[in-house]
Amino acid sequence: MAGAVQWIAESVQEILQISGPTLQTFLVLCATFFLAYVIFKRSRNLPPYPAGRVPVLGHLLALGRAPHLKLTAWRRQYGDVFTVRMGMEDVVVLNGYTAVKDALVDRSELFASMAPNYLLDVMTDCGKDILLARWVTGFRQRKRFAATTLRNLGMKVGRGSIEKKIREEADCLRNRVAENNGQPFDVAHDVTVTVANVICSMAFGKRYDYEDETFRELSKAIVTLASELGTGQIISVFPLLRFVPVVNRAGINALEGFYKVRNVISEEISRHREHLDRENPRDFLDFCLLELEQQEKVDGLTEESVMYMTGDLFVAGTDPTTNTLLWSLLYMTLNPDIQDKVQEELDAVVGEGLPTLFHRSQLPYVNACLLEVMRIRTLLPWVPHATTQEVTVQGYDIPKATRAAT
Incomplete structure (x- = not known):
């Protein structure tokens, strides 16, 4: 020695x-x-590390194939706040109602940023969108502008709500199901079109036909992007793996799906620019193009940012809602007794028509079933955030720019 x-x-x-x-x-x-x-x-009073951490890989091996179960076990052992080492980076995991509410509700701005992520940064040019942006002035302005615009377009409860459009699309879906005369068929595409058409009505001011080839490609790209993005996150942990054949396949597929979605949105932006009615904006893109000209509410807004923001509407609005509905249909099929109770309550309260938001308080069993589906099949088990400054949670100090997951 x-x-x-x-x-x-x-x-x-x-x-x-x-x-x-x-x-x-x-x-x-x-x-x-x-x-x-x-x-x-x-x-420093940092949250504890569970056992099983190894150099370079951190806790990746210890998390195994069912990370949610391992995290649950670690919560029982280490409490509601602990640190998981993901590759070369720390992720503070928050569990339980008290810790999550403290971080994401009571002090939401302290956890409102996003940490660097290779794949997501490539897709959004390092956070020029809304969902994945860093906590900076431009992000706050974009978020406020998008929220206000969506409310103006009907994303709210009450007068002027988009509820009428949702019911129209639901009626189209019901008719599509009836056309099969009780024969088995794959309902996934029809559900995707129904959900995406609601998004399209706000973003593009139009709807697609169920057999439209452009929309088939768009919906397929959204599904590919969402599914491959999760598998390809190993590249975000170890970016050099993007150069390794086979290992980088999921990341490549996710990027290809993103580029297809981006191309469709870019074409719509060009079409809207040619037919823009400055006195009567019709949809999200119209409002964005007006803001591009006026630069009154969002400093430095660009057409590229508009494209990324619209992409957020599609990916975040279509895929989670579609998958929630598909899981609900699957569980109804696997549990016919529950399905019968749901149908009985709908028949008693709604009758032969379609339900409205007014009926929601009168449908406790239907609401309970939907909530149970979302509890069993969590679509996004890791909700990623990053701290905007050093913050203390339940007695532990979390440094600035640390990833936090709930």
Whole structure:
């Protein structure tokens, strides 16, 4: 051991051409700084690390094939706040109502940023959208502008709501199902079109036919993007893997799906620009194009940002809602007794028509079934956030720009 230390010292001396006494001083300073770093790092009141952490990989092996179950087990052992090492980066995991409400409701702005993520940053040019943006002035303005615009377009309860459009699309879906005369068929595409048409009505001011080839490609791209993005997250943990064949396939597929969605949106932006009615904006793109010209509410808004923001509407609005409905249909099929009770309540309250938001308070069993589906089949088990400054949660100090998941 002593020989190794001597060899290192001699090598450093030779490379840096440092004299003996000066080299000793240099090594003492290095050792002092190292010890100070270790001592002060350990003295910080950070959330605990579960057992099973290894160099480079962190807890990836310990999480296994069912990470949600492992996280649940660690919660019982380490409490509601602990740290998981994902590759070379720490992720603070928040569990339980109290910790999550404290972070995401009571002090939401302190957890409102997004940490770097290779795949997502490529897709949004490092956060020029809404969902994945860093907590900066431009993001807050884009978020406020988008929320206000969507409310103006009917994303609200009450007068002027988009509820009428949703019921029209639901009626189209019901007719599509009836056309099969009780024969088995795959309902996934029809449900996707129904949900996406609601998004299209706000974003593009139009709807697609169920057999429209452009929309078939768009919906397929959205499904590919959502499914492959989760599988390809290993590339975000270790970005160099994007150069490794086979391993990078999921990431490549996700990017291809994203580019297809982007191309459709870019074509719609061009079409809207040609037919823009500045006195009567009809949809989300119209409002965005007006803001591009006026630059009154969002500093530095660009056409590229508009494309990314509209992409958020499609991916975040279509895929989760579609999958929730498909899981609901599957569980109704697997549990005919529950299906019968749901139908009985709908018949008693709604009758032969379609339900409205007015009926919601009168349909407790239907609401309970939907909530149970969302509990069993969580569509996004990790809700990613990052701290905007150092913050204390349940007695633990979480540094600025630390990933936080709930």
